[in-house]
Amino acid sequence: MPRRQKAHLGRGDVCHVGKKHTSVADVGEKTATATTTTTATGDDDGRRETRARMGRHRDGRDVVATAATGTATTGAATGTGATGTATWATAWGRGAGRGINLVVVGTCATYVVWVLLGTVAWISHLGARVESSERWLPARGYPGNEPARSIWSFGGRNVPAAAAFVVPHSVLLPSRLRRWCGKYGRLAYNVMSAATLHAFLAIFAPLKTPVVMKIPFGAWFHDALSVGCLAYASYAFLSSRSTYGLLGISDALGIRDPRYANPSAGMDAITWMGVTTWRLGGAFAFVLFTGLSIIPRELTLGDCITRCVAAFYLRKRSRSFREWVEKIEGVHLLTWILRAALLSTACYGALRENGDIRAVAWIFLGAASLAGILRLAEADAERRRARTNVPRARRKSDSASSLCDAAPATCDDVAVPTDPPERAHARRPHCRSS
Secondary structure, three states, X not given: OOHHHHHHHHHOOEEEEOOEEEEHHHHHHHHHHHHHHHHHHHHHHHHHHHHHXXXXXXXXXXXXXXXXXXXXXXXXXXXXXXXXXXHHHHHHHHHHHHHHHHHHHHHHHXXXXXXXXXXHHHHOOXXXXXXXXXXXXXXXXXXXXXXXXXXXXXXXXXXXXXXXXXXXXXXXXXXXXXXXXXXXXXXXXXXXHHHHHHHHHHHOOOOOOOEEEEOOOOHHHHHHHHHHHHHHHHHHHHHOOHHHHHOOHHHHHOOOOXXXXXXXXXXXXXXXXXHHHHHHHHHHHHHHHHHHHOOOOEEEHHHHHHHHHHHHHHHHHOHHHHHHHHHOHHHHHHHHHHHHHHHHHHHHHHHHHOOOXXXXXXXXXXXXXXXXXXXXXXXXXXXXXXXXXXXXXXXXOOXXXXXXXXXXXXXXXXXXXXXXXXXXXXXXXXXXXX
């Protein structure tokens, strides 16, 4: 290239190389453009990388948040499941508790009824007369232990057992047991009474001589009469709704229906069995049950003594029995007349067979003494009723225990002065107002 052109190239703005020529300004502009493009490209790449990092960071936070939300949801579900499990366990526990309570209460009440009905059978020696019933009755259904040799031995062997029944039965009253056992107080009283009575029947020593009376009709008829009357009285007793209140079932199970309430405060089971038999079958059924069916085939001196003590205790201890006897005075006297007729017939038969007038005289003397003693015990009702008619301010026994343990009435039509229902229930919530 000529020197002039080189100089021109050095000085000028355009460089000619063959047909192509390039300006220095163009080169600078292109260089600047390339630099700018490179810089812009770098900036774009940086921004894209920054956005990518921010996106990855945001995605990570979203993943963490999603995981946290899932964990919280799982925890909430777990908490809900735990709450449901706890609720189910609580409901199951309550249901199981009610079931256990029902089984225990039913078992105790069944035992009480079994001992009660078995005692009636034991009094009539049903287990000895109907051998097939022996295995199903308490104490085999009759006094089957070794007999006592004398009347003194009879008393010495049986008085401690009788005291073991009478003392707790008279001291641990339902009102007192209610303070200790709550709603199970009456049921506990019945179970205690049944257990001590069962023990007395099991260890009782009979006195089999002398024989006071023999039933003057056939054995088959007597057995059928005893079994039939006991079955009928059992049905009358169990079919009454008030029986469940008397047994303590209503209180223990929380039954508030007044139809299942205790018939009256202080009512005893023996009296209530007679009342239900009367209500279902009338006077005829009552006389057959109490006057004939419970008399054994052979009535011994030991049987007479036992019946005398039991009847005296019942009349002295149970106000409900005395008031019931007073209400059915005519039928009660008819029962006594029927028993006297049976005794007279038996004594007449004994005179024809043996001719022992002295023995017959002693029998009649004993029967008259027994009737007099029981009549005196029944007459105590008049004095007690007169005392209850004294104004309340004069009476010292106006406590919840005395009012609940002494029955105010046997039937609904016996009026007893009481407080208004609201005050009576507030002061004596465990007693029924008449």
